[in-house]
Amino acid sequence: xxxxxxxxxxxxxxxxxxxxxxxxxxxxxxxxxxxxxxxxxxxxxxxxxxxxxxxxxxxxxxxxxxxxxxxxxxxxxxxxxxxxxxxxxxxxxxxxxxxxxxxxxxxxxxxxxxxxxxxxxxxxxxxxxxxxxxxxxxxxxxxxxxxxxxxxxxxxxxxxxxxxxxxxxxxxxxxxxxxxxxxxxxxxxxxxxxxxxxxxxxxxxxxxxxxxxxxxxxxxxxxxxxxxxxxxxxxxxxxxxxxxxxxxxxxxxxxxxxxxxxxxxxxxxxxxxxxxxxxxxxxxxxxxxxxxxxxxxx
Amino acid sequence: xxxxxxxxxxxxxxxxxxxxxxxxxxxxxxxxxxxxxxxxxxxxxxxxxxxxxxxxxxxxxxxxxxxxxxxxxxxxxxxxxxxxxxxxxxxxxxxxxxxxxxxxxxxxxxxxxxxxxxxxxxxxxxxxxxxxxxxxxxxxxxxxxxxxxxxxxxxxxxxxxxxxxxxxxxxxxxxxxxxxxxxxxxxxxxxxxxxxxxxxxxxxxxxxxxxxxxxxxxxxxxxxxxxxxxxxxxxxxxxxxxxxxxxxxxxxxxxxxxxxxxxxxxxxxxxxxxxxxxxxxxxxxx
Numbered sequence: 393x394x395x396x397x398x399x400x401x402x403x404x405x406x407x408x409x410x411x412x413x414x415x416x417x418x419x420x421x422x423x424x425x426x427x428x429x430x431x432x433x434x435x436x437x438x439x440x441x442x443x444x445x446x447x448x449x450x451x452x453x454x455x456x457x458x459x460x461x462x463x464x465x466x467x468x469x470x471x472x473x474x475x476x477x478x479x480x481x482x483x484x485x486x487x488x489x490x491x492x493x494x495x496x497x498x499x500x501x502x503x504x505x506x507x508x509x510x511x512x513x514x515x516x517x518x519x520x521x522x523x524x525x526x527x528x529x530x531x532x533x534x535x536x537x538x539x540x541x542x543x544x545x546x547x548x549x550x551x552x553x554x555x556x557x558x559x560x561x562x563x564x565x566x567x568x569x570x571x572x573x574x575x576x577x578x579x580x581x582x583x584x585x586x587x588x589x590x591x592x593x594x595x596x597x598x599x600x601x602x603x604x605x606x607x608x609x610x611x612x613x614x615x616x617x618x619x620x621x622x623x624x625x626x627x628x629x630x631x632x633x634x635x636x637x638x639x640x641x642x643x644x645x646x647x648x649x650x651x652x653x654x655x656x657x658x659x660x661x662x663x664x665x666x667x668x669x670x671x672x673x674x675x676x677x678x679x680x681x682x683x684x685x686x687x688x689x690x
Numbered sequence: 691x692x693x694x695x696x697x698x699x700x701x702x703x704x705x706x707x708x709x710x711x712x713x714x715x716x717x718x719x720x721x722x723x724x725x726x727x728x729x730x731x732x733x734x735x736x737x738x739x740x741x742x743x744x745x746x747x748x749x750x751x752x753x754x755x756x757x758x759x760x761x762x763x764x765x766x767x768x769x770x771x772x773x774x775x776x777x778x779x780x781x782x783x784x785x786x787x788x789x790x791x792x793x794x795x796x797x798x799x800x801x802x803x804x805x806x807x808x809x810x811x812x813x814x815x816x817x818x819x820x821x822x823x824x825x826x827x828x829x830x831x832x833x834x835x836x837x838x839x840x841x842x843x844x845x846x847x848x849x850x851x852x853x854x855x856x857x858x859x860x861x862x863x864x865x866x867x868x869x870x871x872x873x874x875x876x877x878x879x880x881x882x883x884x885x886x887x888x889x890x891x892x893x894x895x896x897x898x899x900x901x902x903x904x905x906x907x908x909x910x911x912x913x914x915x916x917x918x919x920x921x922x923x924x925x926x927x928x929x930x931x932x933x934x935x936x937x938x939x940x941x942x943x944x945x946x947x948x949x950x951x952x953x954x955x956x957x958x959x960x961x962x963x964x965x966x967x968x969x970x971x972x973x974x975x976x
Contacts (some may be wrong), residue, residue: 411967417883423874424897441959461733536715544720
């Protein structure tokens with residue numbers, strides 16, 4: 393363009409607006425309107441409304457204001473998840489233990505906390521597995537070294553802590569010794585494949601409250617624990633060295649204070665026998681220790 | 691004052707998850723605590739007044755301000771002495787009739803521009819037939835205050851200078867120093883716009899001369915404003931959108947192609963593209 397005899401704005405893009413670099417935008421505000429939808433995408437290929445509002449990898453934010461300020465893809469996620477499975481495996485093992493199935497029907501179902509009371513002292517990988525109609529989808533994983541002090545005896549929703557524990561496991565098998573009339577040596581017959589531990593447990597059960605032993609409330613704690621021990625339900629016993637058993641209590645718990653004069657200190661003794669594999673999901677489920685969706689368990 | 695029915699009063703702070711993408715593990719008294727912490731895109735609305743939402747849209751209009759959405763006439767003012775609409779040479783706007791209650795207190799606020807001595811700007815009360823009853827001068831911040839409508843008044847018309855359009859308020863009741871009500875929704879978690887992007891707003895009832903969207907990285911800002919203007923001599927007023935993009939080095943400003951001013955019930959698409967830090971803007975009817 394000639395202006396006052398001079399060539400000015402000669403290049404085709406000479407009059408374009410100044411490129412303005414504003415990156416890493418993290419705050420978007422809308423106001424002064426009735427808004428039906430706010431959509432932001434990295435896909436700039438289309439300059440015709442409406443843009444594609446189906447979530448894809450380019451979508452950054454899509455607020456449809458359908459009775460909420462949801463601007464993420466939770467609606468899409470919810471349509472693709474009907475169950476969230478929690479499972480774990482010991483590192484260097486390929487055997488998973490399913491711990492829980494959580495039905496997902498609404499966004500808030502995805503926000504939760506759960507406790508795994510049956511983890512031994514070892515390193516675990518935990519997985520959150522999305523499921524739809526029994527088919528596993530995306531997985532989120534994390535790893536932790538499980539550690540705890542002393543001894544715990546656990547059920548699904550409660551547990552008790554012991555110190556100075558002595559565990560005496562005995563491996564049991566079933567055999568019969570037959571003495572032949574004309575033989576020098578007896579014959580041993582194994583009619584069953586029994587192979588389980590029986591445990592004698594002796595120790596001091598006292599609650600830790602804010603890192604301190606609760607001596608004043610110790611007798612209440614042990615009374616409660618006695619009810620717990622005789623409730624006829626399977627339990628998990630685990631020790632800080634990594635050992636763990638699924639057991640039932642088989643005798644009468646006793647509480648002996650003869651060796652202690654100090655308040656709150658007594659020695660409790662009871663016996664238990666191992667009744668299953670503490671890392672097998674089906675066994676834990678049948679013992680009433682975990683909730684899993686049997687329809688989705690194979 | 692009417693209140694829209696069919697809306698549900700909505701919480702002023704709502705959090706919803708988008709990706710369930712974090713699994714937090716910790717040892718806790720002999721147990722492993724597992725927490726599913728989702729990544730959030732958090733929408734927040736202002737806490738000063740309720741925000742209304744239904745199953746398809748959110749209302750971010752200034753409900754208490756009776757001037758919101760009122761049509762105005764360019765280069766006109768209301769002569770407070772007789773209630774007539776006169777031509778203005780001082781960038782004034784005259785509102786159309788605004789329904790009010792008789793014998794009721796109203797608060798006018800947000801006026802700053804003093805046009806006294808140039809034009810007899812003011813407001814006027816009218817009866818059910820649109821006949822002038824009385825009026826008062828409106829000019830500058832000294833005019834902000836409390837006014838009582840006459841017993842037979844059912845309408846009011848005001849003069850607003852262009853500089854006061856974004857801030858002027860007419861509010862039912864005696865409300866000293868009312869805040870400029872400005873409902874909004876902010877999304878500030880769970881996403882980052884790193885480079886090129888497209889933004890689309892489907893909305894309606896945009897407030898004239900007001901910002902309708904802002905995108906910020908904490909320092910720099912991209913701003914969209916809904917504007918009205920007359921682009922031809924003797925032509926009619928049209929609507930358009932202005933984009934201002936500011937950073938510490940430059941400011942870009944572009945306008946969309948003007949369009950017929952949409953009725954409040956008509957939905958409009960506002961589309962913004964940014965490619966290689968250059969912006970493009972388009973406004974279309976749905």
